[in-house]
Amino acid sequence: MNYKTVLTVCPYCGCGCGMYLPVLDGQLGQPIPDKTHPLSEGRLCIKGWAASEHVVSPDRLTQPLVRTGDDLKQATWDEALDLVASRLMTLRDRHGPDSLAFLCSAKCTNEENYLLQKFARTTVGTNNVDHCARL
Amino acid sequence: MAGLVTAFGSGAMTNSVPEIEEADCILVTGSNTSENHPLIGARILRAQRKGAKLVVVDPRHIHLAQFADIYARSRPGTDVAWVNGLMHIILTEGWEDREFIAARTDGFERLKEKVAEYSPERVEAITGIKQGQLREIARLYAGAERASIVYAMGITQHTTGTDNVLSLANLAMLTGNVGKRGTGVNPLRGQNNVQGACDVGGLPNVFPGYQQVTDPKVREKFEQAWEIKPEFKGLPQEPGLTLVEMMNACAEGTLKSMFILAENPVLSDPDVNHVREALQNLKFLVVQDIFLTETAELADVVLPGSSFAERDGTVTSTDRSVQRMRKAVEPPGGALPDWEIICQVAKRCGGNGFEYDSPEEVFAEMAHLTPIYGGINYSRLENEWLRWPCSSPEDLGTEFLHHDQFAKGRGLFTAVEYREPVELPDEQYPFMLTTGRQIFHYHTGTMTRRSPSLAREVEQGFIELSPYDALQLGVQDGEKVTVASRRGVIEIKVKVTSTVSRGLVFIPFHFAESAANVLTHRALDPVAKIPEFKVCAVSVSRGPQPDVRCD
Numbered sequence: 001m002n003y004k005t006v007l008t009v010c011p012y013c014g015c016g017c018g019m020y021l022p023v024l025d026g027q028l029g030q031p032i033p034d035k036t037h038p039l040s041e042g043r044l045c046i047k048g049w050a051a052s053e054h055v056v057s058p059d060r061l062t063q064p065l066v067r068t069g070d071d072l073k074q075a076t077w078d079e080a081l082d083l084v085a086s087r088l089m090t091l092r093d094r095h096g097p098d099s100l101a102f103l104c105s106a107k108c109t110n111e112e113n114y115l116l117q118k119f120a121r122t123t124v125g126t127n128n129v130d131h132c133a134r135l
Numbered sequence: 136m137a138g139l140v141t142a143f144g145s146g147a148m149t150n151s152v153p154e155i156e157e158a159d160c161i162l163v164t165g166s167n168t169s170e171n172h173p174l175i176g177a178r179i180l181r182a183q184r185k186g187a188k189l190v191v192v193d194p195r196h197i198h199l200a201q202f203a204d205i206y207a208r209s210r211p212g213t214d215v216a217w218v219n220g221l222m223h224i225i226l227t228e229g230w231e232d233r234e235f236i237a238a239r240t241d242g243f244e245r246l247k248e249k250v251a252e253y254s255p256e257r258v259e260a261i262t263g264i265k266q267g268q269l270r271e272i273a274r275l276y277a278g279a280e281r282a283s284i285v286y287a288m289g290i291t292q293h294t295t296g297t298d299n300v301l302s303l304a305n306l307a308m309l310t311g312n313v314g315k316r317g318t319g320v321n322p323l324r325g326q327n328n329v330q331g332a333c334d335v336g337g338l339p340n341v342f343p344g345y346q347q348v349t350d351p352k353v354r355e356k357f358e359q360a361w362e363i364k365p366e367f368k369g370l371p372q373e374p375g376l377t378l379v380e381m382m383n384a385c386a387e388g389t390l391k392s393m394f395i396l397a398e399n400p401v402l403s404d405p406d407v408n409h410v411r412e413a414l415q416n417l418k419f420l421v422v423q424d425i426f427l428t429e430t431a432e433l434a435d436v437v438l439p440g441s442s443f444a445e446r447d448g449t450v451t452s453t454d455r456s457v458q459r460m461r462k463a464v465e466p467p468g469g470a471l472p473d474w475e476i477i478c479q480v481a482k483r484c485g486g487n488g489f490e491y492d493s494p495e496e497v498f499a500e501m502a503h504l505t506p507i508y509g510g511i512n513y514s515r516l517e518n519e520w521l522r523w524p525c526s527s528p529e530d531l532g533t534e535f536l537h538h539d540q541f542a543k544g545r546g547l548f549t550a551v552e553y554r555e556p557v558e559l560p561d562e563q564y565p566f567m568l569t570t571g572r573q574i575f576h577y578h579t580g581t582m583t584r585r586s587p588s589l590a591r592e593v594e595q596g597f598i599e600l601s602p603y604d605a606l607q608l609g610v611q612d613g614e615k616v617t618v619a620s621r622r623g624v625i626e627i628k629v630k631v632t633s634t635v636s637r638g639l640v641f642i643p644f645h646f647a648e649s650a651a652n653v654l655t656h657r658a659l660d661p662v663a664k665i666p667e668f669k670v671c672a673v674s675v676s677r678g679p680q681p682d683v684r685c686d
């Protein structure tokens with residue numbers, strides 16, 4: 001039996017409550033509030049308590065999907081990534097960098113958002129970068 | 136955010152969350168805090184038990200209103216008017232902080248002239264807030280040693296959103312309630328990393344750390360650090376499109392392709408029918424997410440990313456606290472960490488500088504280029520609590536901003552005129568619709584509706600209708616009604632409640648099958664470009680109405 005708890009942050013609202021995620025033999029359990037956390041001081045709201053549930057949902061995407069006609073079909077990473085790269089670059093070359101736009105995510109980490117805007121600005125060459133926080 | 140940048144030089148929450156408990160008076164407006172930021176809501180109530188006065192101004196009688204020392208019901212979209220009214224009273228009574236105004240701010244005379252026009256009588260006529268109540272609020276707020284303002288999207292999601300924020304900033308500066316503990320102007324961020332996404336350059340006009348893309352010196356710094364290939368002739372110089380502008384550009388055909396990282400604009404954006412059509416108009420749409428969201432269903436390629444439990448990295452909470460997220464389990468099947476996917480795409484597009492071994496390396500590069508994060512690194516985050524700005528390894532971070540001076544030097548008062556919401560009720564659409572969230576769900580419900588214990592609590596969308604209007608329409612709690620606006624029609628169950636007043640209806644936006652944002656419109660705040668979700672006109676009729684169509 002292999003048990004560990006990992007300290008992380010609730011994925012929901014901006015309160016940033018601290019929680020431990022228990023993992024038993026690779027299986028994710030329900031969050032445990034972090035008693036010493038300066039923002040949440042050992043408490044979570046109902047969303048926080050349920051934060052593991054969506055992770056183990058059977059609806060999770062587990063493979064890239066590529067459109068063929070009306071359907072999205074499973075594809076390998078190489079197929080999907082090559083398609084993305086070639087289409088993005090073709091459109092950019094044909095219509096200019098500002099014909100592409102990128103939406104960052106308030107659900108992703110600082111590192112991920114940093115990388116996406118770096119990609120947009122350096123590789124594509126556009127400042128068309130925004131996110132949904134205006135909403 | 137634009138409002139606070141103009142007034143103070145920084146758009147973030149001025150004070151930290153724990154400081155709320157040190158306030159003597161807390162003014163909550165446009166934030167249903169106990170439902171949307173439950174643990175901050177709990178802290179506000181704790182502050183009240185310690186003796187703070189709680190004032191709530193909101194069109195809806197929200198949960199916190201039940202406990203408030205004063206609850207004032209304002210008409211939606213009239214925030215500038217009542218805040219000007221408060222300042223009018225404060226100045227008439229001589230309750231302003233003259234020393235603070237003289238030492239730290241500009242623009243006071245113009246403000247004074249403007250708010251002189253907002254007598255309590257006039258404000259009552261505009262906002263519906265009784266003069267006596269307004270006076271009492273002014274007395275509590277201005278009389279407190281430390282007064283704190285807490286707000287959220289109920290303030291920003293208007294065509295006058297920037298004006299609303301400027302007004303609140305005016306109020307805080309007028310009374311010297313900024314730049315010290317337990318005070319401030321505090322916008323609560325709706326999602327886990329809204330603050331961080333802004334901080335690291337997820338905006339069309341700034342690089343990481345709010346460094347302007349239009350500033351040649353800034354561009355040069357990033358060009359060198361990012362080793363821009365010569366054939367690129369430097370980084371783009373003009374600010375890009377904002378979200379709603381992007382959607383319009385899709386519809387017009389000037390945008391050809393979008394890459395959407397874990398967002399679901401098909402449900403979250405105003406006038407979703409327009410958004411759907413706009414995205415379908417693209418030549419190529421990429422969505423990276425953990426579920427097949429309504430937006431991903433429209434994509435040409437869907438890339439499976441990781442959930443919060445499967446990733447390492449950092450997020451920045453609403454009060455600027457930078458926190459580590461840590462990976463607990465592996466992503467399912469072939470899903471990958473999002474940072475790896477983005478690097479893969481970038482490299483295959485010929486991108487330079489996307490060879491990282493870990494998020495820690497990404498963070499180090501970012502912190503190096505982002506002065507407000509400059510002193511933060513993963514090892515410090517192991518045992519220190521850091522709020523930005525934190526510029527050097529010795530810097531212990533910043534609990535509250537604008538201590539000795541404002542981020543921009545001197546604070547700026549802006550004289551703000553009240554403007555009516557763009558769409559007001561009329562004969563055909565007699566109700567005012569406002570939208571928002573509720574406690575069991577989060578944003579578009581992508582995650583929460585797939586969580587059995589949350590979905591069980593509230594499975595379906597609903598419309599809040601006042602008992603008076605329910606009686607007039609002859610509808611009962613739980614019955615279905617048809618709600619129409621100039622943009623769309625939905626069918627939805629009724630919840631009869633005195634949370635809303637006569638003529639006002641509320642719909643939470645989490646539910647795809649009865650999406651509130653079918654009804655909302657795209658009118659934008661001219662500065663912040665935030666859509667006006669909070670006010671539009673609708674009609675409500677009993678039962679399904681097959682012939683109700685939008686015009």
Ligand code: SF4
Binds near residue numbers: 043
């Ligand atoms: S536990 Fe609740 S209050 Fe805390 S961050 Fe999560 S959603 Fe927000």
